[in-house]
Amino acid sequence: MxxxxxxxxxxxxxxxxxxxxxxxxxxxxxxxxxxxxxxxxxxxxxxxxxxxxxxxxxxxxxxxxxxxxxxxxxxxxxxxxxxxxxxxxxxHELGVDPGLVKDGVEKHLQELLAEHPATLGEGLVLVRREFPTAIGPVDLMCRDAEGRSVAVEIKRRGEIDGVEQLTRYLELLNRDPLLAPVRGIFAAQAIKPQARVLATDRGISCAVVDYDALRGMDDAEARLF
Amino acid sequence: MxxxxxxxxxxxxxxxxxxxxxxxxxxxxxxxxxxxxxxxxxxxxxxxxxxxxxxxxxxxxxxxxxxxxxxxxxxxxxxxxxxxxxxxxxxHELGVDPGLVKDGVEKHLQELLAEHPATLGEGLVLVRREFPTAIGPVDLMCRDAEGRSVAVEIKRRGEIDGVEQLTRYLELLNRDPLLAPVRGIFAAQAIKPQARVLATDRGISCAVVDYDALRGMDDAEARLF
DNA sequence: CATTTCATGTCGCGG
DNA sequence: CCGCGACGTGAAATG
Structure with a gap:
């Protein structure tokens, strides 16, 4: 250097x-x-x-x-x-850097929610993570207590792009008679007001996720085994 | 510093x-x-x-x-x-930096296409660059050989966002009885498959633009004067 | 290797 | 100040 x-x-x-x-x-x-x-x-x-x-x-x-x-x-x-x-x-001689250790990104959030889908809505059960569609994978595909399909889009911060993305998925998924009707849940650690308004306007529900609480649930569960 | x-x-x-x-x-x-x-x-x-x-x-x-x-x-x-x-x-005392002077590609591409709209479709004529709408300016507004309105969105790289953007413009423009029906052209130096699928699905045509060729046309034209 | 998605994105513009 | 789009986006994961 x-x-x-x-x-x-x-x-x-x-x-x-x-x-x-x-x-x-x-x-x-x-x-x-x-x-x-x-x-x-x-x-x-x-x-x-x-x-x-x-x-x-x-x-x-x-x-x-x-x-x-x-x-x-x-x-x-x-x-x-x-x-x-x-x-x-x-x-200056610096040597090789041991590298950065990160914690708290979207992937981890998706893993935690996949393990605890019910925190997004009562009776929700995971069907599949990264559910494939022609325009890309849906983060979580679930079924609710009534057996209806629920597509979940997860973001660290919930902004308008995320709602647009979920809207595209829903439009596509609802063309499939085997899945339709599919409703959507927009999940994030925090959701911007505009994103919430847009989501609500499109019949998409919003879920604010508590990352620390989820991690706590996960730890508690891990201790049982 | x-x-x-x-x-x-x-x-x-x-x-x-x-x-x-x-x-x-x-x-x-x-x-x-x-x-x-x-x-x-x-x-x-x-x-x-x-x-x-x-x-x-x-x-x-x-x-x-x-x-x-x-x-x-x-x-x-x-x-x-x-x-x-x-x-x-x-x-070290550095003082205030005079700042960076950029000369980009994006704007230049729009200028070139504004001068040569026919490369996007035969018979296309420019109506106006940066055509104003309530949700922002459309890059190029044109008319085709049949006198129909054509809205053009230009990107260096054609991705899904650009298609969404053009879709919003088209939806708005088509509410204007003086303009409607307005069709869309999505123009970029390269268009990603997913963006192309979405555009096609929405009746938007795609145009891959050759920047160097356009610049060549422009240079050839300049030499005539 | 091509492609897609994420990012402590950052940056700049316009309302 | 906020929303929104561009960026020499870069970087990582994934098929």
Whole structure:
């Protein structure tokens, strides 16, 4: 890992072209050759960058100014960095990172709900997870106490897209005489008001899911075995 | 901008929880207080981060180890960084960045198709670009050889969202007796199978656009003047 | 390897 | 401030 603080100008050419006027920035060069150009603001996204695999060639332009050219070995995208003044240039041995451990994503939520479908509605029984349709899999297909089909769409955060998605599934599923009538449940840890309005308007019910409670149920169950 | 190279452990709690075991990494602290944790690989996305607005509190844990706690002032998300050993710690004055100048493909594609609507369908004539409706502008409004209205939605990559968008426009436009009947064309440089199925099912035709060929037509035309 | 879906998405625009 | 769409989306899982 090499860190350079320098007054520089950057030009990118690839799927689009982009230009950064001369200013002081931080250049991060990772062990795999990838380059990040960061300013002192914004968020985690660099102003400009080159993803691996790529190669960095250090040279000089016609005026003798230091020039780096980073080229993607795969796509041919290029990043040209003109270094007017280097304030700092240091390298550090980092070693391989053990990696990130995450907890609490949609997949886990789907697993928990698949194991406890009744939390979505009394008497609900799981028929199948990732129920296949022509336009993609329905997260959960269930049957209610009356034996009617229920399609469940699960999101971490319930927004309008999710309702649209479930609507498409329902439209398709309801054309199948073996399944119809199919009703829908939109399940999420939190549901935005607009999404709730749209869902309700389309006869889709909403279920707010308590992730911690579900995990608790799961743990309690696991302890029995 | 402060750059710290340190052996550290990181724990994030927010929309999800995530843990980084003890290892040597680069910590980037921007002027607005935001923090990025980078390893020597991956891509431009940090292993962990905190977006502004946030505050960084430096202190020590119960064992006397240096501990940073970064808290989002808005969402309450927190990032806890334990620093076992600091290899380097430097600060740099960067100043305000003049910002990125982009020259994209999306808008250009719309301009080219506006100039050559017949490539989307024989006899097609442009009525207006960015045709206004209550729910947003239609990319291109045209008329075909028979004088019927045609709404065109343009995407670089044709996916299901684009079909949904065009469907909403068509539904609205077809309520206008001066325009109706309006048919739709979904134009993109590439159209995903699922999007094509949905479009076809809804009576929307698909047009795959050759960007380079269009640009070539435009250049040839420009040479005449 | 192509494709689809998820993301602590982020970013920017318009109402 | 919120909704919505684009992104050099990237990255992971899956067939």
């Amino acid at each position: 090499r860190l350079v603080v320098a007054r520089c100008q950057v030009d990118y050419a690839g799927r689009l072209t982009a230009h950064l006027p001369m200013a002081t920035r931080v250049l991060m060069i990772k062990a795999d050759g990838s380059v990040l150009v960061h300013s002192d603001g914004g968020s985690y996204k660099p102003l400009n960058w080159m993803s691996p695999p790529c190669t960095l060639a250090e040279g000089h332009d016609e005026n003798g100014t230091a020039e780096w050219v980073v080229t993607s070995t795969k796509t041919g995208d290029s990043l040209r960095i003109l270094l007017e003044e280097v304030h700092s240039d240091s390298s | 402060r750059l710290v190279v340190a052996r550290c452990q990181v724990d994030y709690a927010g929309r999800l929880t995530a843990h980084l075991p003890m290892a040597t990494r680069v910590l980037m602290i921007k002027a607005d207080g935001s923090v990025l944790v980078h390893s020597d690989g991956g891509s431009y996305k940090p292993l962990n981060w905190m977006s502004p607005p946030c505050t960084l509190a430096e202190g020590h844990d119960e064992n006397g180890t240096a501990e940073w706690v970064v808290t989002s002032t808005k969402t309450g998300d927190s990032l806890r960084i334990l620093l076992e050993e600091v290899h380097s710690d430097s600060s």
